[in-house]
Amino acid sequence: MSMENTRRCTTNVYTKTPDGDWGWIIAIAFFFVEVFTYGIIKSFGVFFNDLMTYFDESNSSVSWILSISAFVMMFTAPLSTILSNHFGYRPVVMLGGLLVSMGMMAASFAQAIVEMYLAIGVVSGVGFSLSFLPTVTILSQYFDKYRSLVIAVASTGECFATFVFAPAFTLLKNHLGWKNCLLVIGALQLNIVVCGALLRPLIIRKTEKKTVEPVSVPMETKYMLENEETCISVESVDSGVESLSTSRDHLNNKKCTTNNVHKEKFQMLLDKKPEPQDQPKLLDFSILKDKSFIFYSLFGLFATFGFFAPHLYVIPLSISLGVDEWAAYMLSAMAIMEVFGRLASGCVLNKQPIRKIYIELICTSLLSIVLLCFPFTRGFWSLVTCSMLYGFMFGTVASIHIPMLAEDDVVGIEKMSSAVGIYIFIQSFSGLAGPPIGGWLVDITGQNYGSAFFFCGIGMCLGSFFLALVQPSKKGFCQRKQPLEIDRQQALQEDLKIVQDVPGQRKQPLEIDRQQALQEDLKIVQDVPGQRKQPLEIDRQQALQEDLKIVQDVPEDFVETDLKPESLQNQFQSNA
DSSP: OOOBOOSSSOBEEESSOOSSTTHHHHHHHHHHHHHHTHHHHHHGGGGHHHHHHHHTOOHHHHHHHHHHHHHHHHHTHHHHHHHHHHHOHHHHHHHHHHHHHHHHHHHTTOOSHHHHIIIIIIIHHHHHHHHHHHHHHHHHHHOSTTHHHHHHHHTTHHHHHHHHHHHHHHHHHHHHOHHHHHHHHHHHTTHHHHHHHTOOOEEEOOOOOOOOOOOOOOHHHHHHHHHHHHHHHHHHHHOTTSOHHHHHHHHHHHHHHHHHHHHHHHHHHHHSOOOOOOOOOSSOGGGGGOHHHHHHHHHHHHHTHHHHHHHHHHHHHHHHTTOOTTHHHHHHHHHHHHHHHHHHHHHHHTSSSOOHHHHHHHHHHHHHHHHHHGGGOOSHHHHHHHHHHHHHHHHHHHTTTTGGGGSTTTTOGGGHHHHHHHHHHHHHHHHHHHHHHHHHHHHHTTSOTHHHHHHHHHHHHHHHHHHTTHHHHHTTTTOOOOHHHHHHHHHHHHHHHHHSOOTTOOOOHHHHHHHHHHHHHHHHHHOOTTOOOOHHHHHHHHHHHHHHHHHHOOOHHHHSOOOOHHHHHHHHHHHO
16 A cells, blocks of 8 residues: 655555545544534524524525525535536535535625525535535545445534534524524634545555566457468368478468468557547436436435424424423434434444345334324423434434445445435435425414424335335346347357358367357356346347357367377378
8 A cells, every 4th residue: 555645635545445544534524524514404493483583484484594505505416526526525625615604604694584595595505515525425435344334423423513503502592692603603614624625535546467468369350360270271181192391391381371460460459559548527427327326316305305304393393392491402312312323324334244225225214104203292202202213213314325325236436426416416306395395384284393294204205115126126127138238149149150160171179169158158148137038139049059059060070180280290201
């Protein structure tokens, strides 16, 4: 493992995924990025009633602040991916920290609800996107074996922030007012710039063995050259009426001619310039053709309904149930249990071997059940029990739903950067619609906050349904045969035609081995799990089998005949 520094930005170069080293510093930076992004968003519910009173707006109107912020944060995820791939992770995260702080400070001077939409919703929303996504992406690249555990532990920053910020902001608001409190929060969020400065991109360079590899020759050229040698050998055997010296000179001339042909062919191959490699795409949209990613994105679309609204409405729900003094501590109870949920999921997913996507499915299903139980709470103990259960199950889902994109069950680590941008972009629409729909349901049901939780539970149930379809779609569920596989069969069929019997030529043992290898390749291509064979493919397979029978029915004496020049000289001496 080696490390080298560049002039402007330090880049870590490794021979394999380090599973540590500078990754631990990035894990600490990600912890504090979580504190000042999602931790602030989840604690914003303490200002809910103050904003309703100050601006004289309804629940739905005030809910649009966080709704727009969540929407902009997710909607600009592709922009964050493009900027990170072009300029690097460090400057993008530092810029995001500045925007987050500026938006929150500007909100403290707002005189209308629309100004809050622009300050916190748009400006801070873009900053959240530029800060969070690059940090979690580069952290996933530094770890492989311990990726799930490290991300789960580092993501507990938002839990500790919610636990501390909810009562702290309530106390600060009562002494300084909500406007000065927002000003203090904006100053604290400048620490995101420091976290961004700690990020170092990494490059994985696999070591190559310094061995001289043989020049790869196309199959067609290889068969053509061997057939020419076979023709030369057959002509030499059939010319038995010639003298020994004449036959020997003839063989030498043929051998020289064949060697010249070989040299010309290899020279043509060496002179051939390699095709230029494609430049990496800033945003790879080819993952939209992957059905497993489509189903996983639909899971994120509906599950996001249960990500933001409960934290926003749990305090008003507590106040409506008469638990005024302990309302702010409901968020703290959620935060404490969320820490244990994240740690538990990280420990379980770190076990090998285990299907991580099945664990996520179980946690999502349980989370939907807990959300559906909130409307039936009637007092302090039932409310705090549901809050703790929600915090634990939410912690398990929130810590793994984005890192799951790096697993082979979805898209893999190579395409994670593009997958994160597109996945969160799809989530943005439910992030925009979730809180306002919940506020609208509260208004039409006569200030019944349980209806908002019921709506979140229904969305989480739909998300669980689509998550259950990810693994079957990865195995070929309802997929047709891809054109690439048909092209492979056609290429194998052409190779078989080249290997088949040519009139006047005798088979070498190498050719029979090649036919057997081609036959095994055909079996691999034909036996595709979960796919039905088309009639045209069946006809092609039958034709190939008939050709193989013709090739295999060769007399043993033709196959085992030694056609080397030394054996020919011995044969001529015995005839003489």
